[in-house]
Amino acid sequence: MALKYSKQREMIKEFLMSRHDHPTADIVYQNVRQQIPHISLGTVYRNLTLLADRGEIQRLRLGDGTDRFDADTSPHYHFICNECSCVQDLSMDSIDGILDTARQHFDGQITGHMTYFYGICGNCAHGTDS
Amino acid sequence: MALKYSKQREMIKEFLMSRHDHPTADIVYQNVRQQIPHISLGTVYRNLTLLADRGEIQRLRLGDGTDRFDADTSPHYHFICNECSCVQDLSMDSIDGILDTARQHFDGQITGHMTYFYGICGNCAHGTDS
DNA sequence: TTCCTTGCAAATCGTTTGCATAATG
């Protein structure tokens, strides 16, 4: 239980806090490796999981089979671009009202919901690429 | 492109239509195997993917690392029990209004959303188990 | 006879884990 300091964990969290694009474990690994060459993927996974369990970071399971991590633990929604697969934050009013809608005809307790949006992101839509 | 008949595919779809609990590929395999002993897991996966691509069934990616399949392709929501992990259909009014909420401050096109609910299902809540 | 499907096994991918060693408190 008692947590002991580790440079690798510090670097991992620091890196995550510097990014707002929700990197995958492997991207975290590739980057942190530049500061700590001998760090292992296993250590990255272990620390990401540990940090997520303690609520210091957020683990995003967006169904595409690869988890992403977010240092922003405040409640917010995400958007996934169907074209470039980027994941962006979505600042919007709470939609927790849908919980009441869901509860109306359900026999059981609904305590929360998972929601993400998709479409074409600003970059891809504006066609500044092609 | 042209699809040819196959008993395996027919049985897979038939089995899926007989269930409303959103079975995993492996569960489909275990069951269809009782009718077609030599069917392989690979064939089950291939057909589930094929049927999903053609829109004949729905593939549910609920983030837990194991896809589930649903023969009901009509738009509806799902509920996942935190206790028994069952997946249930949720009949409720459309909440597509959240798309407008999401669009308000977003630079890009939002074409859809993915939402599922979680909590304690009726069976687990009523405590008819313990 | 064409070419879609299958069975089987090997391959992939993301993630976890066992273990001996190193670092922290």
Next chain:
DNA sequence: CATTATGCAAACGATTTGCAAGGAA
């Protein structure tokens, strides 16, 4: 010294894929 953390490699679970053989049109 008691524990927690690490690196490395092997293990895993779900899903995909290559290939030769089988079946539908």
